[in-house]
Amino acid sequence: MKFSEMQSARLSKDPRFDGLFFIAVKTTGIYCRPICPAVSPKEENVIYVSTAIEAANLGCRPCLRCRPDSAPGSNPWKGTNTTFERAIKLINNGELIDHSIVQLSERLGISSRYLNSLFQARLGISAKKYALYQQALFAKSLLQQSHLAVSEVAFACGFASVRRFNDYFAQNLKTTPSKIRKNKADKSQCIQLFLSYRPPYNWPHCRDFLQVRAIESMEWLTEHSYGRAFTWPCANGALCTGWFDARHQPEKHGFIVNIQLSDSKQLLPVVKNIRRLLDLDANSQQIDQQLKASGKLDTVIPGLRLPGIWNLFEAGCRAILGQQISVVAALKLVRTLVHGYGSSLDNKIFFPTPKQVANSDLLLLKMPNSRRETLLRFAHFMMEHRDDQHPDTWLSLKGIGPWTVNYAKMRGLSDSNIWLGSDLGIKKALAAQQIELQPSNSSPWQSYLTIHIWNLL
Secondary structure, three states, X not given: OOHHHHHHHHHHOOHHHEOOXXXXXXXXXEXXXXXXXXXXXXXXXXXXXXXXXXXXXXXXXXXXXXXXXXXXXXXXXXXXXXXXXXXXXXXXXXXXXXXXXXXXXXXXXXXXXXHHHHHHHHHOOOHHHHHHHHHHHHHHHHHHHOOOOHHHHHHHOOOOOHHHHHHHHHHHHOOOHHHHOOOOOOOOOEEEEEEEOOOOOOHHHHHHHHHHOOOOOOEEEOOOEEEEEEEEEOOOOOEEEEEEEEEEEHHXXXXXXXXXXXXXXXXXXXXXXXXXXXXXXXXXXXXXXXXXXXXXXXXXXXXXXXXXXXXXXXXXXXXXXXXXXXXXXXXXXXXXXXXXXOOEEOOXXXXXXXXXXXXXXXXXXXXXXXXXXHHHHHHHHHHHOOOOOOHHHHHHOOOOOXXXXXXXXXXXXXXXXXXXXXXXXXXXXXXXXXXXXXXXXXXXXXXXXXXXXXXXO
């Protein structure tokens, strides 16, 4: 961002720029979001930085009023280094809570020394220190918003002991967990957090998109909320179970999210995944401007988001079941798959795992045998590989083509740059509206162009 833009955003406290940069104040040693309600400091006392970690490297601690740990995310490293981007994503999703730097490096296919050199070159700190700071910011958010005990917060955020937790806060955030704590601990298993976004956010479209594709007992929606049951992988290879309910708060630019989870150590990656599913970190203002350059669109609906699917396996199954048929017909097949082969708990049903699908005959699914065999091959493939296996590798499986892979990338990975030009719905909408498009002009936001065209149906 330009200096003049950051200056104007800071002085106007414009929420559209929330999370795109931070303000380090030299006189107080505190860094803030551009929307901080405190009196704006003098310009000569301000340093603008792109990320929270840059502010921390300047010796600043997060503001207790605007809570930078709760700002919408941004991706200032986009396009700089694929390995570094992937490392950032994995660490932000809590990879180092259950795994070591060596294990993370092996997963990335590089040495731990090279991994640390990437972080030193771009952020000035090691990968481990970056991870600890992200864990501490998430812990700070839990301390301020949830009713979890300090010890529960420490372990949920990956700290080995409460003493180590306290020491890190004292050395790096210049405070203690007990001073940050606003709520007393209680015995409730439900955790409530506030997840913010940058406006505009077109919640009615996102809600309706999810409603059309929702599966009873696994997902539930009201006028102002969306919730679902889910499973999540644990360190020992088992699955933890949980559910969340996100209620939209448009006046506060965010969602109040209630979460129940059987393993609190998985809370950080689960929260990150909820943010991805609801597309809370998108910069809609920038995306909408780019889409206007894509061709002869009469209007660009402000704030359309990219509704996600919980994980890659579910996205792949939904894509396979949706090949060459309508959304309504695909939904019937997905509903049969979930209710016929998924597990249930407390009146909630979970999407079946790769193992559950692979070990089934799938005869309940009323579809051609060739597609049933494709789904079985896919389930066996996902059993043998980690869930982060890139969907491009699925092309080696008989029955899976580019449309299936691209759909899974768009909604299972929330890849922002997927144009589903071969989709029957897209072709129908373009023909009916007589729209001429140049999708590449909307890069890197072609997925949002796809959503806009679907919306014409």
